[in-house]
Amino acid sequence: MSTLDAHLVVGLDGFRLDIRLTVDAGQVVALLGPNGAGKTTALRALAGLQPLTDGHIRLGGRALARVPPEKRPIGVVFQDYLLFPHMSALDNVAFGPRRRGLSKRDARAVAAAWLARVGLSGLESRKPRELSGGQAQRVALARALAVDPALLLLDEPLAALDARTRVDTRASLHQHLASHEGAALIVTHDPLDAMMLADRLVVVEDGGIVQEGDAASITAQPRTDYIARLVGLNLYRGKGSGHTVAVAPGFALTVAENVAGDSFVAFAPSAVSLHPERPSGSPRNAWQAIIAGIHRHGDNLRVQLDGPIAAAADITPAAAAQLRLVAGQAIWAAVKATETRAYPA
Amino acid sequence: MRRLLGLLLVLSGCGVPANGAVTVFAAASLTEAFTRIAAESGLNVRFNFAGSAALAAQIDQGAPADVFASATRITIDGVAPVAFAKNQLVIAVAKGNPKGLNELSDLMRPDVKVALCAQQVPCGAAAKKALASVAVQPVTLEQDVKAALSKLKLGEVDAAVVYRTDVRASPDVEGIEFPESADAINEYQIAVLKESPNRAGAQAFVDYVRSEKGMAALVAAGFQR
Amino acid sequence: MRRAPLALVIPAVLGLAFLVLPLVGLVVRAPWASLPRRLAEPGVVSALVLSLQTATLATVLCLVFGVPLAWLLARADFPGRRLVRALVTVPLVLPPVVGGVALLLVFGRRGLVGSWLGFSLPFTTAGVVVAEAFVAMPFLVIAVEGALRGADARYEEAAATLGASRWVAFTRVTLPLVAPGIAAGAVLCWARALGEFGATITFAGNFPGRTQTMPLAVYLALETDLQSAIVLSLILLGVSVAILAALRDRWIG
Numbered sequence: 001m002s003t004l005d006a007h008l009v010v011g012l013d014g015f016r017l018d019i020r021l022t023v024d025a026g027q028v029v030a031l032l033g034p035n036g037a038g039k040t041t042a043l044r045a046l047a048g049l050q051p052l053t054d055g056h057i058r059l060g061g062r063a064l065a066r067v068p069p070e071k072r073p074i075g076v077v078f079q080d081y082l083l084f085p086h087m088s089a090l091d092n093v094a095f096g097p098r099r100r101g102l103s104k105r106d107a108r109a110v111a112a113a114w115l116a117r118v119g120l121s122g123l124e125s126r127k128p129r130e131l132s133g134g135q136a137q138r139v140a141l142a143r144a145l146a147v148d149p150a151l152l153l154l155d156e157p158l159a160a161l162d163a164r165t166r167v168d169t170r171a172s173l174h175q176h177l178a179s180h181e182g183a184a185l186i187v188t189h190d191p192l193d194a195m196m197l198a199d200r201l202v203v204v205e206d207g208g209i210v211q212e213g214d215a216a217s218i219t220a221q222p223r224t225d226y227i228a229r230l231v232g233l234n235l236y237r238g239k240g241s242g243h244t245v246a247v248a249p250g251f252a253l254t255v256a257e258n259v260a261g262d263s264f265v266a267f268a269p270s271a272v273s274l275h276p277e278r279p280s281g282s283p284r285n286a287w288q289a290i291i292a293g294i295h296r297h298g299d300n301l302r303v304q305l306d307g308p309i310a311a312a313a314d315i316t317p318a319a320a321a322q323l324r325l326v327a328g329q330a331i332w333a334a335v336k337a338t339e340t341r342a343y344p345a
Numbered sequence: 346m347r348r349l350l351g352l353l354l355v356l357s358g359c360g361v362p363a364n365g366a367v368t369v370f371a372a373a374s375l376t377e378a379f380t381r382i383a384a385e386s387g388l389n390v391r392f393n394f395a396g397s398a399a400l401a402a403q404i405d406q407g408a409p410a411d412v413f414a415s416a417t418r419i420t421i422d423g424v425a426p427v428a429f430a431k432n433q434l435v436i437a438v439a440k441g442n443p444k445g446l447n448e449l450s451d452l453m454r455p456d457v458k459v460a461l462c463a464q465q466v467p468c469g470a471a472a473k474k475a476l477a478s479v480a481v482q483p484v485t486l487e488q489d490v491k492a493a494l495s496k497l498k499l500g501e502v503d504a505a506v507v508y509r510t511d512v513r514a515s516p517d518v519e520g521i522e523f524p525e526s527a528d529a530i531n532e533y534q535i536a537v538l539k540e541s542p543n544r545a546g547a548q549a550f551v552d553y554v555r556s557e558k559g560m561a562a563l564v565a566a567g568f569q570r
Numbered sequence: 571m572r573r574a575p576l577a578l579v580i581p582a583v584l585g586l587a588f589l590v591l592p593l594v595g596l597v598v599r600a601p602w603a604s605l606p607r608r609l610a611e612p613g614v615v616s617a618l619v620l621s622l623q624t625a626t627l628a629t630v631l632c633l634v635f636g637v638p639l640a641w642l643l644a645r646a647d648f649p650g651r652r653l654v655r656a657l658v659t660v661p662l663v664l665p666p667v668v669g670g671v672a673l674l675l676v677f678g679r680r681g682l683v684g685s686w687l688g689f690s691l692p693f694t695t696a697g698v699v700v701a702e703a704f705v706a707m708p709f710l711v712i713a714v715e716g717a718l719r720g721a722d723a724r725y726e727e728a729a730a731t732l733g734a735s736r737w738v739a740f741t742r743v744t745l746p747l748v749a750p751g752i753a754a755g756a757v758l759c760w761a762r763a764l765g766e767f768g769a770t771i772t773f774a775g776n777f778p779g780r781t782q783t784m785p786l787a788v789y790l791a792l793e794t795d796l797q798s799a800i801v802l803s804l805i806l807l808g809v810s811v812a813i814l815a816a817l818r819d820r821w822i823g
Contacts, residue, residue, distance in 0.1 A: 047727075048730070048731075049727050049730070068730070069727070070730045070731075070732075070733050070734055070735055071733075072731075074731060075731065075732075076728070076731040078724070082724055082727075084728075084729075084743055084746075085747070086746040086747060086749075095732050095734070095742070096733055099732055099733030099734050099738065100733050143732065144731075147732060147733060396793070398793050398794070458693070460775070463790045465790040465791065465793040465794045465795075466793050483777070484692075484693035484775060484777065485692075485693050485774075485775025485776055485777050486776045486777055486778075487775065487776060488771055488776060488786075488789060488790060488793075492771070492772075495671075496775065499671070499674050499675075499678060499680075500678065500680040501674060501678050501679050501680075501690075501692045501693070
């Protein structure tokens, strides 16, 4: 049975959030989406910090929509942690247990145990400003977990950390989420965090869910440009007929699969090759494009192409030098049909 | 500090005489009477009404005045002050005398709240003398006679010991005379100042104040000869 | 360090001189020789003690009512909040004497509230406290509201998700966060209450030992004895500066 069952409808001026979410006990779900998609609004609505316009929130069968935040069995790790600056790490973590009726002494014992679990023994008396970013993140996690929440909410839990700390913290966060018995929901715009921390991804754009599923199915078959870019694919939507999909007026892509009706076609930038002349031989998709921009992408160069379709191509610096690529240049682009993936929309 | 006060006064221009004008520094209690006298006399008079002590300080710091009319004795070197009016204390009560007060000893009644002036100001000093024979417990010692009177008008006190002229100038209060006030009669003095830029005009004003017509205006305002 | 521009330094120095010179005047003209004797006069000590007591009580009163009012202005959303904020600052622009008269019209013997309150505030020490609080409260409310606006309201939300009611979030989280602002506001409030004259003498009158605070004593001393007025002013000044300096080190610094 699902622990969390929510239909969140929030109308703000010029914006409407309308999503349905279920999260089972022990499961970690990531709410992934671009900035302004409504992820944080959804999290605030679950926590009770943002009233629902419509819909419902049920947690373990209990209706929560009209319950004030302090009465909800929900823990929140905020993006910038919001550790109380005037309290020690220990008192920050003890704050929740104390509010839930524990004596000062017992609350502190619980807090000390949680700090030990997140590996911060010995830092109990530090003030938040004396903690590193990674330490503060762990105190925030301990503080949220110390109230033993049926639902744990994490808002961009790793966004405030530098790249190096992030790797370590992500690993330890993964571990704590795995041992958390309640449901957990992570809000993030980082696909890597989402894929590594969550069992299931829910992608939100413009206040609605556009795709959900596990990481493998979403990366294999992205359904929006946003997701395609996230997973690093070129994505087109068009009318399929046999082995071709018409993705632009007068332009069709040849694909390996047999499709019919509304379809998506996706291929990786590395599947795109660039040629000074029209390439010949083997069944290929080839079209004349204009180079819109070139920038570094890892060890390679990413070339943005305009033309009948916009596309990204990854090529080696050596190839780029050989082709003498410059912005504004006309060039031929080609993709093998076998390197594309087509699937129904 | 006094020098600064005088300087500010000069800078603000309120004491600079116009051609032919007489500048008169006069005790605040003379406001009604002197305004009337000036109008009747036809003289070109400019007034600066304030507490007598403050005026004396201003003159001392060189404020350009022709005439000084004080509610107390004038003690300035080289001037010859003359007494021109007297003012007597009365018990001021609200119109209709709701507490039925008749004499000074009624101020000792526990249900009667009394306002006096502070001893540091002339009406307070006078009241202290006049009330020497009775043990009145005032609820407040006000900073000046108008403040004492306004406490009465607002109904916060039942009686205030103030000057007759103040009662005369306030339509919503009435005064009860009491014989003990004879012990503390206030004598007003007037003088032409040594540094006066307009001695002739100054003397003319003083003469008019002391004339029958001037006296009539003063009496009408509640002063005694 | 870069040199400060003269266009700022010159007016700054002039401004400082403008504030400090009157104090210099007081110090220079003070009759230092007779100071111990005047200080020992019974009226002086009772006025000083009364001033310190009433200013402190007025500050407590302002804290009790002003901090919640500031919270309401900074955090709660209600119709007419702008109007309420403007009303809070009214005592700042009102001449204190008018404030005193207004208080009489409300808390006086025949006032709107006073007539059924059963007891009379004018001419009592409580009246002094009320008059001082009336004039000083805006200083506290404005300072605390500013501090609350500067403090991140999301800390209160974080507290709520940890099970804290709004009251607990306010007392355990918000108050400690804005404590420096509250202390600064309280100091301003106390200083204003200590120097209060107009509303006090109008509302509470002047009676030694009961309602005569130092500013009233100074004013009346001015009528007869300038030297004495200077001494009283210096005593008030010295004591208040000493207390403020001590508090600053402990609470604000």
